[in-house]
Amino acid sequence: MKILVIEDEKVWQTIFETSLSKLFPVTVFETISAFDQHIQKDSSPCVVIADLRLPDESFLSYLKKNPRLSERAKIIVVSSTDDVDVLEECYDLGIVDYLTKPINQHELVVKTRRLVDIMTNRNSYGLQI
DSSP states (O other), X not given: OEEEEEOOOHHHHHHHHHHHTTTSOEEEESSHHHHHHHHHHOOSOEXXXXXXXXXXXXXXXXXXHOTTHHHHEEXXXXXXOOOHHHHHHHHHTTOSEEEESSOOHHHHHHHHHHHXXXXXXXXXXXOBO
């Protein structure tokens, strides 16, 4: 199961790669347009971890224009934005979880692993459900 990360800040890119790459293949995109080009070519299921504020477009705007993304991907938003209206809008658009920066890396790993298990019909021990 692939983990696709959309994050423009190098520090956070490193945190995501370091935390998750031991368990899953991780691909990082700095812009929505680079991410969009990738998923147009590869439509296999994945977990997406996305910041809300990106240089070319906000992730919320992208989700509004591409509502089917939440049907084929489990989405975690990781953002410094701590606003109840934004949080509710994210959940309305189909995200599965929302973490506020700074994040706990262990929490990120556990939540990501849980989503991978759900998408692959496996439990934490790798056993098929």
